[in-house]
Amino acid sequence: MNGILLGGLYAVIGIGLSMIFGIMKQVNLAHGELMILSSYFSLVFIQLIGLHPLLTLFFVFPAMFILGYLLQGFVFNRVLGKGMEPYLMISFGLSIILQNALLLVFTPDARSLKTGLIIQTLDVYGLFHVPVIYLVDFAGGVLTIGFLHLFMKRTYLGRAIRASADDLSASKLMGINIKKIYALATGIAALTAAMSGVLVGMTFTFYPHSGTQYLIIAFGVVIIGGMGSLPGTFLGGLILGISQLVGAQLIGPGFQLLSGYLILLIVLTIRPQGLLGRK
Amino acid sequence: MLQIKNLDVYYGGFQALSNIGLEAENGQIVSILGANGAGKSTLLKTIAGLLKARSGTIHFEEKKIDHLESHDIVNLGLALVPEGRKIFGSLTVLENLLMGSYAARARKSKRENLENVFQLFPHLKERTDQMGINLSGGEQQMLAIGRALMSQPRLIIFDEISLGLSPMVVKMLYETIRRINQERVTVMLVEQDVKRSLKTADMAYILQEGKVCLNGNPKHFTEEEVKQAYFGL
Numbered sequence: 356m357n358g359i360l361l362g363g364l365y366a367v368i369g370i371g372l373s374m375i376f377g378i379m380k381q382v383n384l385a386h387g388e389l390m391i392l393s394s395y396f397s398l399v400f401i402q403l404i405g406l407h408p409l410l411t412l413f414f415v416f417p418a419m420f421i422l423g424y425l426l427q428g429f430v431f432n433r434v435l436g437k438g439m440e441p442y443l444m445i446s447f448g449l450s451i452i453l454q455n456a457l458l459l460v461f462t463p464d465a466r467s468l469k470t471g472l473i474i475q476t477l478d479v480y481g482l483f484h485v486p487v488i489y490l491v492d493f494a495g496g497v498l499t500i501g502f503l504h505l506f507m508k509r510t511y512l513g514r515a516i517r518a519s520a521d522d523l524s525a526s527k528l529m530g531i532n533i534k535k536i537y538a539l540a541t542g543i544a545a546l547t548a549a550m551s552g553v554l555v556g557m558t559f560t561f562y563p564h565s566g567t568q569y570l571i572i573a574f575g576v577v578i579i580g581g582m583g584s585l586p587g588t589f590l591g592g593l594i595l596g597i598s599q600l601v602g603a604q605l606i607g608p609g610f611q612l613l614s615g616y617l618i619l620l621i622v623l624t625i626r627p628q629g630l631l632g633r634k
Numbered sequence: 635m636l637q638i639k640n641l642d643v644y645y646g647g648f649q650a651l652s653n654i655g656l657e658a659e660n661g662q663i664v665s666i667l668g669a670n671g672a673g674k675s676t677l678l679k680t681i682a683g684l685l686k687a688r689s690g691t692i693h694f695e696e697k698k699i700d701h702l703e704s705h706d707i708v709n710l711g712l713a714l715v716p717e718g719r720k721i722f723g724s725l726t727v728l729e730n731l732l733m734g735s736y737a738a739r740a741r742k743s744k745r746e747n748l749e750n751v752f753q754l755f756p757h758l759k760e761r762t763d764q765m766g767i768n769l770s771g772g773e774q775q776m777l778a779i780g781r782a783l784m785s786q787p788r789l790i791i792f793d794e795i796s797l798g799l800s801p802m803v804v805k806m807l808y809e810t811i812r813r814i815n816q817e818r819v820t821v822m823l824v825e826q827d828v829k830r831s832l833k834t835a836d837m838a839y840i841l842q843e844g845k846v847c848l849n850g851n852p853k854h855f856t857e858e859e860v861k862q863a864y865f866g867l
Contacts, residue, residue, distance in 0.1 A: 450677065511732070514725065515736060517722070517724060521723050521724050521766075522721075522722060524720065524734075526722075527684065527704035528684075528713070528716060528720075530708040530709055530738070531703075615851035
Protein backbone atom coordinates (compact mmCIF):
# COMPACT_ATOMS: atom_id res chain seq x y z
CA MET A 356 0.00 0.00 0.00
CA ASN A 357 2.78 2.34 0.94
CA GLY A 358 4.44 1.34 -2.26
CA ILE A 359 1.55 2.70 -4.25
CA LEU A 360 1.59 5.97 -2.38
CA LEU A 361 5.32 6.32 -2.74
CA GLY A 362 4.86 5.49 -6.38
CA GLY A 363 2.80 8.62 -6.79
CA LEU A 364 5.73 10.65 -5.56
CA TYR A 365 8.12 8.76 -7.79
CA ALA A 366 5.90 9.57 -10.73
CA VAL A 367 6.30 13.32 -10.18
CA ILE A 368 10.03 12.88 -9.84
CA GLY A 369 10.15 11.15 -13.19
CA ILE A 370 7.74 13.32 -15.14
CA GLY A 371 10.13 16.24 -15.56
CA LEU A 372 12.75 14.00 -17.08
CA SER A 373 10.18 12.29 -19.25
CA MET A 374 8.82 15.58 -20.55
CA ILE A 375 12.15 16.92 -21.66
CA PHE A 376 13.01 13.69 -23.38
CA GLY A 377 9.62 13.31 -24.99
CA ILE A 378 9.55 16.86 -26.30
CA MET A 379 13.13 17.77 -27.01
CA LYS A 380 14.71 14.34 -27.17
CA GLN A 381 17.23 15.42 -24.54
CA VAL A 382 18.18 14.06 -21.13
CA ASN A 383 18.52 16.63 -18.38
CA LEU A 384 21.15 15.24 -16.02
CA ALA A 385 20.62 18.14 -13.66
CA HIS A 386 17.00 17.24 -12.94
CA GLY A 387 17.80 15.73 -9.55
CA GLU A 388 19.72 18.84 -8.58
CA LEU A 389 16.80 21.05 -9.64
CA MET A 390 14.65 19.03 -7.26
CA ILE A 391 17.02 19.38 -4.34
CA LEU A 392 17.51 23.04 -5.14
CA SER A 393 13.76 23.40 -4.70
CA SER A 394 14.00 21.62 -1.36
CA TYR A 395 16.63 24.10 -0.23
CA PHE A 396 14.61 27.05 -1.56
CA SER A 397 11.73 25.83 0.54
CA LEU A 398 14.03 25.51 3.54
CA VAL A 399 15.11 29.11 3.17
CA PHE A 400 11.53 30.34 3.16
CA ILE A 401 10.64 28.19 6.13
CA GLN A 402 13.52 29.61 8.11
CA LEU A 403 12.93 33.17 6.96
CA ILE A 404 9.19 33.43 7.25
CA GLY A 405 8.22 30.29 9.15
CA LEU A 406 5.83 29.05 6.50
CA HIS A 407 4.48 25.55 6.28
CA PRO A 408 6.51 23.65 3.68
CA LEU A 409 3.58 23.21 1.32
CA LEU A 410 2.87 26.93 1.43
CA THR A 411 6.42 27.75 0.40
CA LEU A 412 5.42 26.37 -2.98
CA PHE A 413 3.92 29.80 -3.62
CA PHE A 414 7.46 31.06 -3.83
CA VAL A 415 9.28 27.99 -5.01
CA PHE A 416 7.00 27.37 -8.00
CA PRO A 417 7.56 30.72 -9.70
CA ALA A 418 11.24 30.75 -8.81
CA MET A 419 11.85 27.34 -10.36
CA PHE A 420 9.70 28.07 -13.40
CA ILE A 421 11.71 31.18 -14.16
CA LEU A 422 14.92 29.28 -13.61
CA GLY A 423 13.89 26.50 -15.96
CA TYR A 424 12.65 28.95 -18.59
CA LEU A 425 15.84 30.99 -18.51
CA LEU A 426 18.01 27.90 -18.50
CA GLN A 427 16.47 26.67 -21.70
CA GLY A 428 16.13 30.11 -23.21
CA PHE A 429 19.67 31.29 -22.64
CA VAL A 430 21.74 28.19 -22.22
CA PHE A 431 20.26 25.08 -23.78
CA ASN A 432 18.67 26.82 -26.77
CA ARG A 433 22.12 27.73 -27.98
CA VAL A 434 22.85 24.11 -28.77
CA LEU A 435 19.58 23.36 -30.51
CA GLY A 436 19.95 21.04 -33.41
CA LYS A 437 23.43 19.91 -32.43
CA GLY A 438 22.58 16.45 -31.17
CA MET A 439 22.46 15.03 -27.68
CA GLU A 440 26.08 15.45 -26.60
CA PRO A 441 26.20 19.21 -25.94
CA TYR A 442 23.00 19.10 -23.89
CA LEU A 443 24.25 16.15 -21.86
CA MET A 444 27.51 17.89 -21.11
CA ILE A 445 25.88 21.18 -20.20
CA SER A 446 23.32 19.53 -17.92
CA PHE A 447 26.01 17.41 -16.33
CA GLY A 448 28.13 20.47 -15.68
CA LEU A 449 25.09 22.22 -14.31
CA SER A 450 24.42 19.39 -11.88
CA ILE A 451 27.98 19.60 -10.57
CA ILE A 452 27.77 23.38 -10.21
CA LEU A 453 24.45 23.17 -8.38
CA GLN A 454 25.60 20.41 -6.04
CA ASN A 455 28.70 22.28 -5.05
CA ALA A 456 26.93 25.60 -4.74
CA LEU A 457 24.43 24.01 -2.37
CA LEU A 458 27.29 22.42 -0.45
CA LEU A 459 28.98 25.78 -0.06
CA VAL A 460 25.90 27.67 1.00
CA PHE A 461 24.15 25.12 3.15
CA THR A 462 26.97 22.85 4.45
CA PRO A 463 26.78 19.07 4.21
CA ASP A 464 24.39 18.83 7.17
CA ALA A 465 21.30 16.71 6.83
CA ARG A 466 18.19 18.79 6.34
CA SER A 467 14.52 18.23 6.17
CA LEU A 468 11.41 20.33 5.74
CA LYS A 469 9.85 19.85 9.13
CA THR A 470 6.19 19.23 9.32
CA GLY A 471 3.97 17.43 11.77
CA LEU A 472 2.70 15.24 8.99
CA ILE A 473 5.68 12.98 9.11
CA ILE A 474 4.76 11.41 12.40
CA GLN A 475 1.05 11.21 11.84
CA THR A 476 -0.38 7.98 10.62
CA LEU A 477 -3.80 7.11 9.37
CA ASP A 478 -5.53 4.02 10.60
CA VAL A 479 -7.15 2.28 7.64
CA TYR A 480 -9.82 -0.11 8.84
CA GLY A 481 -7.38 -1.23 11.50
CA LEU A 482 -5.64 -3.27 8.82
CA PHE A 483 -2.56 -1.18 8.33
CA HIS A 484 -1.16 2.18 9.22
CA VAL A 485 -0.48 4.67 6.49
CA PRO A 486 1.87 7.55 7.19
CA VAL A 487 -0.09 10.67 6.37
CA ILE A 488 2.93 12.16 4.68
CA TYR A 489 2.80 9.41 2.09
CA LEU A 490 -0.80 10.32 1.39
CA VAL A 491 0.23 13.91 0.87
CA ASP A 492 2.97 12.76 -1.47
CA PHE A 493 0.55 10.66 -3.45
CA ALA A 494 -1.99 13.46 -3.61
CA GLY A 495 0.73 15.80 -4.78
CA GLY A 496 1.69 13.30 -7.45
CA VAL A 497 -1.83 12.80 -8.72
CA LEU A 498 -2.55 16.52 -8.72
CA THR A 499 0.61 17.38 -10.59
CA ILE A 500 0.12 14.74 -13.25
CA GLY A 501 -3.54 15.65 -13.49
CA PHE A 502 -2.81 19.32 -14.05
CA LEU A 503 -0.14 18.49 -16.56
CA HIS A 504 -2.53 16.29 -18.48
CA LEU A 505 -5.19 19.00 -18.59
CA PHE A 506 -2.65 21.55 -19.67
CA MET A 507 -1.38 19.39 -22.49
CA LYS A 508 -4.81 18.53 -23.72
CA ARG A 509 -6.82 21.69 -23.35
CA THR A 510 -4.55 24.66 -23.89
CA TYR A 511 -3.01 26.08 -27.06
CA LEU A 512 0.42 26.04 -25.47
CA GLY A 513 0.03 22.47 -24.30
CA ARG A 514 -1.00 21.35 -27.77
CA ALA A 515 1.85 23.30 -29.25
CA ILE A 516 4.25 21.39 -27.02
CA ARG A 517 2.76 18.07 -28.11
CA ALA A 518 2.84 19.17 -31.74
CA SER A 519 6.50 20.13 -31.61
CA ALA A 520 7.25 16.71 -30.16
CA ASP A 521 5.51 15.15 -33.16
CA ASP A 522 6.94 17.17 -36.00
CA LEU A 523 9.33 20.05 -35.63
CA SER A 524 9.15 21.69 -39.05
CA ALA A 525 5.37 21.36 -39.31
CA SER A 526 5.12 23.09 -35.94
CA LYS A 527 7.19 25.98 -37.21
CA LEU A 528 4.78 26.25 -40.13
CA MET A 529 1.94 26.67 -37.65
CA GLY A 530 3.52 29.79 -36.27
CA ILE A 531 5.00 28.05 -33.24
CA ASN A 532 8.19 29.64 -31.97
CA ILE A 533 10.17 26.54 -31.11
CA LYS A 534 12.68 28.30 -28.87
CA LYS A 535 9.92 29.75 -26.73
CA ILE A 536 8.04 26.49 -26.58
CA TYR A 537 11.14 24.61 -25.46
CA ALA A 538 11.78 27.23 -22.80
CA LEU A 539 8.21 26.82 -21.62
CA ALA A 540 8.53 23.04 -21.51
CA THR A 541 11.71 23.24 -19.45
CA GLY A 542 9.99 25.73 -17.14
CA ILE A 543 7.18 23.25 -16.64
CA ALA A 544 9.65 20.43 -16.02
CA ALA A 545 11.27 22.68 -13.41
CA LEU A 546 7.83 23.14 -11.83
CA THR A 547 7.52 19.38 -11.41
CA ALA A 548 11.01 19.36 -9.95
CA ALA A 549 9.85 22.00 -7.49
CA MET A 550 6.82 19.95 -6.50
CA SER A 551 8.77 16.73 -6.07
CA GLY A 552 11.60 18.57 -4.34
CA VAL A 553 9.32 19.99 -1.67
CA LEU A 554 7.46 16.71 -1.20
CA VAL A 555 10.72 14.79 -0.95
CA GLY A 556 12.09 17.33 1.48
CA MET A 557 9.09 16.80 3.72
CA THR A 558 9.25 13.02 3.50
CA PHE A 559 12.96 12.28 3.71
CA THR A 560 16.10 14.02 4.85
CA PHE A 561 18.15 15.57 2.11
CA TYR A 562 21.73 16.64 1.52
CA PRO A 563 23.38 18.69 -1.23
CA HIS A 564 24.25 15.46 -3.00
CA SER A 565 20.79 13.91 -2.78
CA GLY A 566 20.07 14.99 -6.33
CA THR A 567 21.86 12.03 -7.77
CA GLN A 568 19.78 9.37 -6.05
CA TYR A 569 16.59 11.04 -7.20
CA LEU A 570 17.87 11.37 -10.73
CA ILE A 571 18.35 7.62 -10.69
CA ILE A 572 14.82 7.13 -9.42
CA ALA A 573 13.58 9.43 -12.18
CA PHE A 574 15.44 7.34 -14.75
CA GLY A 575 13.96 4.18 -13.27
CA VAL A 576 10.45 5.57 -13.44
CA VAL A 577 10.83 6.81 -16.99
CA ILE A 578 12.44 3.65 -18.30
CA ILE A 579 9.83 1.38 -16.75
CA GLY A 580 6.90 3.53 -17.74
CA GLY A 581 8.17 4.60 -21.11
CA MET A 582 9.61 7.87 -22.29
CA GLY A 583 7.30 10.59 -23.42
CA SER A 584 4.14 9.07 -22.03
CA LEU A 585 2.30 10.80 -19.21
CA PRO A 586 0.24 7.86 -18.01
CA GLY A 587 3.28 5.69 -18.54
CA THR A 588 5.33 7.74 -16.13
CA PHE A 589 2.62 7.46 -13.51
CA LEU A 590 2.50 3.73 -14.02
CA GLY A 591 6.28 3.56 -13.88
CA GLY A 592 6.27 5.43 -10.61
CA LEU A 593 3.74 3.05 -9.11
CA ILE A 594 5.61 -0.04 -10.22
CA LEU A 595 8.93 1.22 -8.96
CA GLY A 596 7.42 2.26 -5.65
CA ILE A 597 5.67 -1.04 -5.16
CA SER A 598 8.61 -3.19 -6.18
CA GLN A 599 10.91 -1.30 -3.84
CA LEU A 600 8.73 -1.68 -0.79
CA VAL A 601 7.58 -5.20 -1.59
CA GLY A 602 11.20 -6.20 -1.99
CA ALA A 603 12.02 -4.59 1.31
CA GLN A 604 9.23 -6.52 3.00
CA LEU A 605 9.96 -9.87 1.41
CA ILE A 606 13.75 -9.97 1.40
CA GLY A 607 14.90 -7.38 3.83
CA PRO A 608 15.13 -3.62 4.26
CA GLY A 609 18.56 -3.44 2.70
CA PHE A 610 17.15 -4.75 -0.56
CA GLN A 611 14.82 -1.87 -1.21
CA LEU A 612 16.89 -0.27 -3.90
CA LEU A 613 18.00 -3.55 -5.36
CA SER A 614 14.51 -4.93 -5.91
CA GLY A 615 13.58 -1.71 -7.64
CA TYR A 616 16.51 -2.06 -10.00
CA LEU A 617 15.78 -5.71 -10.62
CA ILE A 618 12.35 -4.77 -11.94
CA LEU A 619 14.02 -2.09 -14.03
CA LEU A 620 16.33 -4.64 -15.57
CA ILE A 621 13.45 -6.99 -16.29
CA VAL A 622 11.47 -4.30 -18.07
CA LEU A 623 14.50 -3.22 -20.07
CA THR A 624 15.01 -6.76 -21.22
CA ILE A 625 11.46 -7.57 -22.20
CA ARG A 626 10.28 -4.19 -23.44
CA PRO A 627 13.06 -1.64 -23.83
CA GLN A 628 10.83 1.23 -24.78
CA GLY A 629 9.01 1.05 -21.47
CA LEU A 630 5.55 -0.26 -20.73
CA LEU A 631 3.69 2.56 -22.40
CA GLY A 632 6.50 4.19 -24.31
CA ARG A 633 6.33 5.15 -27.93
CA LYS A 634 8.79 4.36 -30.69
CA MET B 635 2.37 39.49 -54.06
CA LEU B 636 5.43 37.29 -53.90
CA GLN B 637 8.70 38.40 -55.43
CA ILE B 638 11.86 36.33 -55.47
CA LYS B 639 15.06 37.80 -56.88
CA ASN B 640 18.49 36.28 -57.41
CA LEU B 641 17.96 33.54 -54.85
CA ASP B 642 20.90 31.23 -54.10
CA VAL B 643 20.40 28.36 -51.67
CA TYR B 644 23.09 25.96 -50.52
CA TYR B 645 23.07 22.71 -48.60
CA GLY B 646 26.52 22.95 -47.08
CA GLY B 647 28.83 23.13 -50.05
CA PHE B 648 26.23 22.00 -52.56
CA GLN B 649 24.31 24.69 -54.45
CA ALA B 650 20.68 23.66 -54.69
CA LEU B 651 19.27 26.85 -56.23
CA SER B 652 21.00 29.36 -58.49
CA ASN B 653 19.78 32.85 -59.20
CA ILE B 654 16.08 32.02 -58.91
CA GLY B 655 13.69 34.75 -59.99
CA LEU B 656 9.97 34.29 -59.52
CA GLU B 657 6.84 36.40 -59.26
CA ALA B 658 3.35 35.52 -58.15
CA GLU B 659 0.60 38.10 -58.49
CA ASN B 660 -2.43 38.45 -56.30
CA GLY B 661 -5.04 35.81 -57.03
CA GLN B 662 -2.91 33.76 -59.40
CA ILE B 663 -2.21 30.07 -59.42
CA VAL B 664 1.51 29.62 -59.97
CA SER B 665 2.92 26.22 -60.75
CA ILE B 666 6.47 25.07 -60.13
CA LEU B 667 7.63 22.01 -61.99
CA GLY B 668 10.77 20.04 -62.49
CA ALA B 669 12.26 16.60 -62.25
CA ASN B 670 13.15 15.09 -58.89
CA GLY B 671 16.04 16.92 -57.38
CA ALA B 672 15.53 20.02 -59.50
CA GLY B 673 15.12 22.10 -56.36
CA LYS B 674 11.35 22.56 -56.09
CA SER B 675 11.00 21.59 -52.43
CA THR B 676 14.14 23.52 -51.57
CA LEU B 677 12.55 26.61 -53.08
CA LEU B 678 9.34 26.16 -51.12
CA LYS B 679 11.14 25.52 -47.84
CA THR B 680 13.21 28.65 -48.36
CA ILE B 681 10.13 30.75 -49.02
CA ALA B 682 8.49 29.40 -45.85
CA GLY B 683 11.58 30.16 -43.79
CA LEU B 684 12.57 26.58 -43.01
CA LEU B 685 15.77 27.13 -44.98
CA LYS B 686 17.84 30.26 -45.33
CA ALA B 687 19.17 31.53 -48.64
CA ARG B 688 22.80 32.50 -48.97
CA SER B 689 21.93 35.48 -51.17
CA GLY B 690 18.96 37.01 -52.93
CA THR B 691 15.71 38.42 -51.64
CA ILE B 692 12.15 37.29 -51.05
CA HIS B 693 9.39 39.85 -50.70
CA PHE B 694 5.86 39.01 -49.63
CA GLU B 695 3.31 41.80 -50.01
CA GLU B 696 6.11 44.35 -50.23
CA LYS B 697 7.73 43.06 -47.01
CA LYS B 698 11.17 41.48 -47.01
CA ILE B 699 10.80 38.00 -45.49
CA ASP B 700 13.96 36.12 -46.39
CA HIS B 701 15.55 36.82 -43.01
CA LEU B 702 12.47 35.90 -40.97
CA GLU B 703 11.79 32.71 -39.03
CA SER B 704 8.98 30.43 -40.19
CA HIS B 705 6.69 31.26 -37.32
CA ASP B 706 6.86 34.94 -38.20
CA ILE B 707 6.23 34.27 -41.88
CA VAL B 708 3.05 32.33 -41.10
CA ASN B 709 1.86 35.30 -39.08
CA LEU B 710 2.14 37.45 -42.18
CA GLY B 711 -0.28 35.27 -44.09
CA LEU B 712 1.90 32.80 -45.96
CA ALA B 713 1.15 29.11 -45.39
CA LEU B 714 2.90 26.00 -46.63
CA VAL B 715 1.32 22.56 -46.97
CA PRO B 716 4.56 20.60 -46.68
CA GLU B 717 5.75 17.64 -48.68
CA GLY B 718 4.74 14.42 -46.96
CA ARG B 719 1.84 16.14 -45.22
CA LYS B 720 3.55 16.16 -41.81
CA ILE B 721 0.39 16.17 -39.76
CA PHE B 722 0.71 15.78 -36.02
CA GLY B 723 0.25 12.05 -35.50
CA SER B 724 -0.51 12.05 -31.79
CA LEU B 725 -3.04 14.89 -32.02
CA THR B 726 -6.65 14.43 -33.10
CA VAL B 727 -8.04 15.83 -36.35
CA LEU B 728 -9.62 18.69 -34.43
CA GLU B 729 -6.41 19.42 -32.52
CA ASN B 730 -4.45 19.41 -35.77
CA LEU B 731 -6.81 22.00 -37.20
CA LEU B 732 -6.66 24.06 -34.03
CA MET B 733 -2.89 24.09 -34.35
CA GLY B 734 -3.42 25.76 -37.69
CA SER B 735 -5.03 28.70 -35.92
CA TYR B 736 -2.15 28.99 -33.47
CA ALA B 737 -0.87 32.05 -35.34
CA ALA B 738 -2.09 35.22 -33.68
CA ARG B 739 -3.80 36.53 -36.81
CA ALA B 740 -6.06 33.48 -36.98
CA ARG B 741 -7.03 32.93 -33.33
CA LYS B 742 -10.07 35.18 -33.23
CA SER B 743 -11.82 33.75 -36.25
CA LYS B 744 -11.02 30.15 -35.48
CA ARG B 745 -14.64 29.04 -35.32
CA GLU B 746 -15.41 30.58 -38.70
CA ASN B 747 -12.33 29.07 -40.27
CA LEU B 748 -13.14 25.69 -38.77
CA GLU B 749 -16.60 25.81 -40.35
CA ASN B 750 -15.07 26.72 -43.70
CA VAL B 751 -12.64 23.83 -43.53
CA PHE B 752 -15.43 21.41 -42.63
CA GLN B 753 -17.46 22.71 -45.57
CA LEU B 754 -14.56 22.09 -47.92
CA PHE B 755 -13.78 18.71 -46.37
CA PRO B 756 -16.95 17.20 -44.85
CA HIS B 757 -14.97 14.00 -44.54
CA LEU B 758 -12.88 15.60 -41.81
CA LYS B 759 -15.93 16.74 -39.88
CA GLU B 760 -16.90 13.12 -39.34
CA ARG B 761 -13.50 12.29 -37.90
CA THR B 762 -12.73 15.12 -35.51
CA ASP B 763 -11.67 12.85 -32.65
CA GLN B 764 -9.52 10.48 -34.66
CA MET B 765 -5.80 10.58 -34.07
CA GLY B 766 -3.80 11.92 -36.97
CA ILE B 767 -1.75 8.79 -37.24
CA ASN B 768 -4.86 6.67 -37.94
CA LEU B 769 -5.95 8.58 -41.04
CA SER B 770 -5.54 7.36 -44.60
CA GLY B 771 -3.21 9.14 -47.01
CA GLY B 772 -6.01 11.10 -48.62
CA GLU B 773 -7.48 12.10 -45.27
CA GLN B 774 -4.07 13.20 -44.03
CA GLN B 775 -3.67 15.36 -47.12
CA MET B 776 -7.06 16.95 -46.53
CA LEU B 777 -6.09 17.55 -42.93
CA ALA B 778 -2.79 19.14 -43.94
CA ILE B 779 -4.58 21.48 -46.34
CA GLY B 780 -7.28 22.27 -43.80
CA ARG B 781 -4.64 22.99 -41.21
CA ALA B 782 -2.90 25.47 -43.50
CA LEU B 783 -6.23 27.15 -44.27
CA MET B 784 -6.88 27.69 -40.57
CA SER B 785 -4.12 30.30 -40.50
CA GLN B 786 -6.12 32.50 -42.89
CA PRO B 787 -3.37 32.71 -45.48
CA ARG B 788 -3.27 35.12 -48.37
CA LEU B 789 -0.80 32.88 -50.14
CA ILE B 790 -0.88 29.13 -49.76
CA ILE B 791 1.78 26.82 -51.13
CA PHE B 792 1.13 23.15 -51.89
CA ASP B 793 4.14 20.83 -52.03
CA GLU B 794 3.42 17.67 -54.01
CA ILE B 795 -0.04 16.95 -52.67
CA SER B 796 -0.87 14.21 -55.14
CA LEU B 797 1.90 11.86 -54.02
CA GLY B 798 0.60 8.40 -53.21
CA LEU B 799 -3.05 9.28 -53.68
CA SER B 800 -5.64 7.80 -56.01
CA PRO B 801 -6.67 9.80 -59.12
CA MET B 802 -10.16 10.35 -57.71
CA VAL B 803 -8.79 11.89 -54.55
CA VAL B 804 -6.34 14.01 -56.50
CA LYS B 805 -9.15 15.30 -58.71
CA MET B 806 -11.13 16.26 -55.60
CA LEU B 807 -8.10 18.02 -54.10
CA TYR B 808 -7.53 20.06 -57.22
CA GLU B 809 -11.15 21.11 -57.31
CA THR B 810 -10.71 22.22 -53.73
CA ILE B 811 -7.63 24.20 -54.71
CA ARG B 812 -9.61 25.97 -57.40
CA ARG B 813 -12.30 26.80 -54.86
CA ILE B 814 -9.69 28.15 -52.47
CA ASN B 815 -8.27 30.28 -55.28
CA GLN B 816 -11.72 31.62 -56.03
CA GLU B 817 -11.82 32.97 -52.49
CA ARG B 818 -8.97 35.24 -53.64
CA VAL B 819 -6.19 33.26 -52.04
CA THR B 820 -3.06 33.14 -54.15
CA VAL B 821 -1.87 29.61 -54.77
CA MET B 822 1.52 28.15 -55.50
CA LEU B 823 1.78 24.53 -56.55
CA VAL B 824 4.59 22.09 -56.82
CA GLU B 825 3.52 19.01 -58.67
CA GLN B 826 4.80 15.90 -60.34
CA ASP B 827 1.65 15.65 -62.42
CA VAL B 828 2.73 17.94 -65.26
CA LYS B 829 -0.45 17.89 -67.32
CA ARG B 830 -2.76 18.70 -64.43
CA SER B 831 -0.40 21.34 -63.15
CA LEU B 832 -0.17 23.14 -66.49
CA LYS B 833 -3.92 22.96 -66.96
CA THR B 834 -4.63 24.60 -63.60
CA ALA B 835 -1.96 27.28 -63.51
CA ASP B 836 -1.94 30.89 -64.67
CA MET B 837 1.84 31.00 -64.55
CA ALA B 838 4.40 28.21 -64.53
CA TYR B 839 8.09 27.93 -63.74
CA ILE B 840 10.06 24.87 -64.72
CA LEU B 841 13.21 24.20 -62.71
CA GLN B 842 16.17 22.16 -63.80
CA GLU B 843 19.16 21.57 -61.54
CA GLY B 844 18.37 24.57 -59.41
CA LYS B 845 17.78 27.07 -62.21
CA VAL B 846 14.64 28.42 -63.83
CA CYS B 847 14.59 26.95 -67.31
CA LEU B 848 11.25 28.03 -68.64
CA ASN B 849 8.59 30.37 -67.33
CA GLY B 850 5.44 32.07 -68.46
CA ASN B 851 1.82 31.30 -69.24
CA PRO B 852 1.66 27.51 -69.56
CA LYS B 853 -1.07 27.72 -72.17
CA HIS B 854 1.59 29.10 -74.52
CA PHE B 855 4.14 26.37 -73.84
CA THR B 856 4.79 23.83 -76.56
CA GLU B 857 5.29 20.21 -75.61
CA GLU B 858 8.86 20.39 -76.93
CA GLU B 859 9.68 23.37 -74.75
CA VAL B 860 8.31 21.64 -71.67
CA LYS B 861 10.21 18.44 -72.32
CA GLN B 862 13.43 20.33 -72.85
CA ALA B 863 13.02 22.47 -69.77
CA TYR B 864 12.14 19.42 -67.68
CA PHE B 865 14.82 17.01 -68.83
CA GLY B 866 17.37 19.06 -70.71
CA LEU B 867 18.96 17.95 -73.93
